[in-house]
Amino acid sequence: MTKKLYIKTYGCQMNVYDSERMADVLAPLGYGLSDRPDDADLVILNTCHIREKAAEKVYSDLGRLKAPQQEKSETGGRMIIAVAGCVAQAEGDEIMARAPQVDMVFGPQTYHRLPEMISKAKRAAGEKILDTDFPAEDKFDHLPEERVRKGEVTSFLTIQEGCDKFCTFCVVPYTRGAEFSRPATTVLQEARRLVADGVREVTLLGQNVNAYHGEGADGREWGLGRLCRELAEIDGLERIRYTTSHPRDVDDALIAAHGEVEKLMPYLHLPVQSGSDRILDAMNRKHTADEYRRIVDRLRAARPDLALTSDFIVGYPGESDQDFADTLKLVTDIGYAGAFSFKYSERPGTPAASMREQVDETVKSERLIALQQLLDSQQEAFNASMVGKTLPVLLEKPGRHEDQLVGRSPFLQPVHLNIPVSRHAAMIGTVIDCEITGLSGHSLFAAPPGDAGPLSENSASHRPNSGQERISA
Structure with missing residues (x-):
């Protein structure tokens, strides 16, 4: 009999990938995914530790699981509750103390050991399992082949994990460990399997993805630029993306790849x-605002249609009005197609948490509103500039309306098109040129060649600023 598995994913794309791989690990044990936790046999909360609210939400969710866990026990069943990911790595002992209903706690580097953890939990009911050590073995060597979910034409592909940058606000080096790059041959093999299963676009993942330095087929170290060139040679793979990058790791080879590899999206x-050099130095970013500007200039020289998004933190300890003004100036100078912006929140164990001159919450809120207004206006202008253009759109899935498909532009914008339902199966996974005819919110509407026109603008819109978090870098 199939056992029910419920996984809730918090945070970044890396966690989305990890949750999918956990499901792959557990499938041979008879676990099938459920969309609700109430009657699940195994509940996994795959957590994020980037911000304080994200961590506290985990404890709230654990509290809500008490009742269904008790109900299952009263009917002779058992619900195993596990906390995974970065909160588990950072606060394993505290989770066990605060949430006695939790059976297992394990970090992001140990989920390949899930079968033995579950077996142990079942053998010794009541025994708590804590596995947050950084294992000597490479977890990717012990994971099954990634399965493509039915109908999916895009997929994440982790190529790098961990971080050696030690930004003073960030917990990633402590929860994900040191930088590690998968061998290029392994990445290419996995990409070929994904394409064979119908994937047409891969997004390469890493905490610092452009710090990638995996061993290539020639025995030499490959950077991200070389890896993208090799991936582009795979027949059937139409698009390549990567996230999240760090300015210090944008090298000549990667810039050249942006100008020369057509499949690498702009x-x-x-x-x-x-945007303040003083704050960047306090953050241990090891680059200045002008160095960032020069990197952007070189990228845009190589690929003039390149669209940029970014992350911003306001209210970092000691941030003055002038420091914030410098950030607004950088945003104005660069011009972004989208961004993720947040108020600084203290993360236990990071250097910034103990810094003096913590900024007042009211000031943080005022600055965040001002920054987001500027970023939103830039994003709106960028989206509006698409109207009247013809863009290649990768068709991904049916839309809300019967005769509608939704795809993505090269700039990751959702694009809605009128396509007769009888043609959906044949067209999903293809790239077609579409004239952009309008927009609503952050969604574009388009007509493929020969089509009568878009649906009305009452379809769902998408706001990247309120969506899933990026991997910190």
Whole structure:
């Protein structure tokens, strides 16, 4: 009999990938995914530790699981509750103390050991399992082949994990460990399997994805630029993306790849965090605002249609009005197609948490509103500039209306098109040129060649600023 598995994913794309791989690990044990936790046999909360609210939400969700866990026990069943991911890595002992209903806690580097953890939990009911050590073995060597979910034409592909940058606000080096790059041959093999299963676009993932330095087929170290060139040679793979990158790791080879590899999409997430050199230095970013500007100039020289997104933190300890003004100036100078912006929140164990001159919450809120107004206006202008253009759109799935398909532009914007339902199966996974005829919110509406026109603008819109978090970099 199939056992029910419920996984809730918090945070970044890396966690989305990890949750999918956990499901792959558990499938041979008879676990099938459920969309609700109430009657699940195994509940996994795959957590994020980037911000305080994200961590506290985990404890709230654990509290809500008490009742269904008790109900299942009273009917002779058992619900195993597990906390995974970065909160588990950072606060394993505290989770066990605060949430006695939790059976297992394990970090992001140990989920390949899930079968043995579950077996142990079942053998010794009541025994708590804590596995947050950084294992000597490479977890990717012990994971089954990634399965493509039915009908999916896009997929994440982790190529790098961990971080050696030690930004003073960030917990990633402590929860994900040191930088590690998968061998290029392994990445290419996995990409070929994905394409064979119908995937047409891969997004390469890493905490610092452009710090990639995996061993290539020739025995030499490959950077991200070389890896993208090799991926582009795979027949059937139409698009390549990557996230999240760090300005310090944008090298000549990667810039050249942006100008020369057609399949590498002209859309780059390049976090800067602040426009103030004083704050960048306090953050241990090891680059200045002008160095960031020069990197952007070189990328745009190589690929003039390149669209940029970024991450920003306001209210970092000691941030003055002038520091914030410098951030607004950088945003004005660069011009972004989208961004993720947040108020600084203290993360236990990071250097910034103990810094003096913590900024007042009211000031943080005022600055965040001002920054987001500027970023939103830039995003709106960028989206509006698409109207009247013809863009290649990768068709991904049916829309809300019967005769509608939804795809993505090269710039990751959702695009809605009128396509007769009888043609959906044949067209999903293809790239077609579409004239952009209008927009609503952050969604574009288009007509493929020969089509009568778009649906009305009452379809769902998408706002990247309120969506899933990026991987911190």
